[in-house]
Amino acid sequence: MTELRIPASEAGLIERARRGDREAFYELLRPCERMVYATALSVLKNPADAEEVSQEAVLKAFTGLKSFRAEARFSTWLVQITYNEARMRLRKARPHLYESLDGHSEDGDGNISPRDFADWQPIPSELLEKEEIRQAVHDAINSLSPAYREVLVLRDLQHLSIKETMTILGISETSVKTRLHRARLQLRDALAPGLDGCWVRGEPYRKVRAW
Amino acid sequence: MAIIEISCVEVWREISNYLDGEISAELRERMAAHFKVCAHCTAVLEGTQNVVGLVGDGRLFQVPDGFSKRLYKKIFNR
Numbered sequence: 001m002t003e004l005r006i007p008a009s010e011a012g013l014i015e016r017a018r019r020g021d022r023e024a025f026y027e028l029l030r031p032c033e034r035m036v037y038a039t040a041l042s043v044l045k046n047p048a049d050a051e052e053v054s055q056e057a058v059l060k061a062f063t064g065l066k067s068f069r070a071e072a073r074f075s076t077w078l079v080q081i082t083y084n085e086a087r088m089r090l091r092k093a094r095p096h097l098y099e100s101l102d103g104h105s106e107d108g109d110g111n112i113s114p115r116d117f118a119d120w121q122p123i124p125s126e127l128l129e130k131e132e133i134r135q136a137v138h139d140a141i142n143s144l145s146p147a148y149r150e151v152l153v154l155r156d157l158q159h160l161s162i163k164e165t166m167t168i169l170g171i172s173e174t175s176v177k178t179r180l181h182r183a184r185l186q187l188r189d190a191l192a193p194g195l196d197g198c199w200v201r202g203e204p205y206r207k208v209r210a211w
Numbered sequence: 212m213a214i215i216e217i218s219c220v221e222v223w224r225e226i227s228n229y230l231d232g233e234i235s236a237e238l239r240e241r242m243a244a245h246f247k248v249c250a251h252c253t254a255v256l257e258g259t260q261n262v263v264g265l266v267g268d269g270r271l272f273q274v275p276d277g278f279s280k281r282l283y284k285k286i287f288n289r
Contacts, residue, residue: 022286022287025286026282026283026286029282029286030279033274033278033279033282034272034274037274037275037278038272047275051275051278051281054278054282055281055282055285058282058285058286059285059286062286114223114255114258122257122258122261123261123262123265125264125265125268125270128265128268128270128271129270134270134271134272137265137266137271138271138272140262141266152266156263156266156267157266157267157271157272159267162231162233177227177228177233180227181224181226181227181228184226184227184230184259184262184263185223185226185227185255185259187262187266188255188258188259188261188262191262191265192258
């Protein structure tokens with residue numbers, strides 16, 4: 001295993017936070033806030049629940065900092081705690097939904113045939129300035145099964161490495177790659193109706209295709 | 212040396228790894244040669260690249276206003 005290099009500043013802050021220095025802990029936390037919230041939101045899909053779970057996860061991290069062994073980066077460890085908290089919340093609130101989170105049978109070798117949109121026109125990233133476009137992308141992400149969504153959010157939204165994703169979710173490298181692959185292709189399919197040109201004109205999307 | 216051809220199905224299976232640079236140089240070369248002649252696979256590649264870019268764009272998603280401040284309070288008031 002390659003040695004993990006923790007920046008000296010991070011190590012110093014962790015040491016201070018372990019001794020109960022809340023300012024140091026907050027400083028450690030600042031760069032990870034977005035990550036924590038995105039993680040909670042990707043599981044719970046509800047901003048209010050996501051914020052509450054983020055706060056709980058952060059407090060849990062603060063009190064549990066003594067057990068942090070620096071085998072992972074602080075951010076990886078924190079995201080892992082957030083996942084556990086969010087999943088626990090989901091399990092309590094909606095047990096019927098939680099079952100699908102454990103679905104590991106989706107990693108089989110079945111091939112995916114991407115739909116034939118040979119005339120794919122890119123959705124320009126500038127359109128993300130528009131609320132309805134952001135919403136359409138969020139809806140597409142939320143339409144993925146939890147196992148795929150989790151990997152996509154960690155890898156593509158939060159830009160975490162394959163290794164960090166493996167650590168946080170406790171899955172193999174092959175599972176990370178397979179799930180990410182399927183998530184991306186499904187997302188492409190889900191957003192493809194935008195091909196009708198409405199994205200490009202920047203108007204609210206109007207459904208004109210059968211799918 | 213001639214590049215060994217690759218099928219569309221094989222290309223689809225590796226598109227994500229291709230984007231992430233998680234494939235061998237040999238496979239990369241075979242896929243690149245395939246994209247030059249296959250409009251369908253190129254559309255899949257470009258579409259996938261497009262959605263990956265959108266998901267990773269900082270504008271897609273913001274933490275709620277005051278999130279950080281409320282977190283700070285939570286840490287200090289516990």
